[in-house]
Amino acid sequence: MGKAERLKKARPPVQKNSYGGRLPPGQTLTEKFPILHEGEVPEYDLATWNFKLFGEGVQNREFTYDELMQLPQTTIVKDIHCVTRWSKFDNAFTGVTIRDLLKDFEVPEGTKHVMIYGDHDYETNLPLEDLLKEDILLAHSYEGKPLTAKHGYPFRLIVPHLYFWKSVKWIRGIEFLKEDRPGFWERNGFHNYGEVHNEERFSGEDLEIPEDEWHKKEFD
Numbered sequence: 618m619g620k621a622e623r624l625k626k627a628r629p630p631v632q633k634n635s636y637g638g639r640l641p642p643g644q645t646l647t648e649k650f651p652i653l654h655e656g657e658v659p660e661y662d663l664a665t666w667n668f669k670l671f672g673e674g675v676q677n678r679e680f681t682y683d684e685l686m687q688l689p690q691t692t693i694v695k696d697i698h699c700v701t702r703w704s705k706f707d708n709a710f711t712g713v714t715i716r717d718l719l720k721d722f723e724v725p726e727g728t729k730h731v732m733i734y735g736d737h738d739y740e741t742n743l744p745l746e747d748l749l750k751e752d753i754l755l756a757h758s759y760e761g762k763p764l765t766a767k768h769g770y771p772f773r774l775i776v777p778h779l780y781f782w783k784s785v786k787w788i789r790g791i792e793f794l795k796e797d798r799p800g801f802w803e804r805n806g807f808h809n810y811g812e813v814h815n816e817e818r819f820s821g822e823d824l825e826i827p828e829d830e831w832h833k834k835e836f837d
């Protein structure tokens with residue numbers, strides 16, 4: 618059974634408090650930081666690590682780790698929401714906003730979507746408009762300390778308004794697309810967009826169920 622199928626079968630947690638609507642429907646608040654991903658945690662040599670912007674009609678750009686660290690630095694404090702039903706309030710992430718990253722970059726005319734790539738072979742799609750919101754961050758630090766390997770060191774994306782599967786860990790590049798294409802979870806039963814307050818969890822038939830499957834998993 619796939620992950621989307623398992624999540625659909627799980628029981629919803631009792632929702633006692635929505636914190637004035639701040640906690641999206643069907644979510645449970647946690648103070649821990651669960652760790653979820655497919656595959657192995659990558660190891661890197663920062664001297665050879667790189668980050669790429671590419672796509673049809675794009676003047677490809679490549680950044681080294683040092684080049685990214687020299688760009689303007691921003692800290693955002695945001696709530697995060699995982700489709701497996703945990704939410705965590707007030708997370709401080711520091712890094713480079715996508716707006717700053719793309720300041721001297723020409724997005725080709727007609728680009729409507731992007732694919733975000735992370736190791737190992739993870740990908741997720743976003744509308745370009747969402748990528749360009751002011752709080753979308755290429756983050757290197759969490760609560761003032763470098764991201765741990767399991768949370769995405771050296772860089773991860775943070776997309777606060779969508780479920781956390783869109784926040785690619787170990788990010789390596791962004792592809793600019795004229796036409797939308799589903800990413801990994803989007804091909805495996807998850808919603809194409811994933812807005813948290815609308816509960817856009819699954820594709821296809823209407824969602825039920827939550828699961829707090831993260832309880833069985835790792836966290837820190």
Ligand SMILES: Nc1nc2c(c(=O)[nH]1)N[C@H]1C(S)=C(S)[C@@H](COP(=O)(O)O)O[C@H]1N2
Nearest residue numbers: 651652653654655735736739782784785786
């Ligand atoms: N490269 C990569 N990024 C990923 C994933 C993954 O499997 N690989 N999983 C996603 C999912 S489903 C979630 S919920 C979050 C979890 O981030 P965390 O482990 O820091 O809580 O990472 C997202 N980013």
Ligand SMILES: [Mo]
Nearest residue numbers: 653699700782
């Ligand atoms: Mo997830």
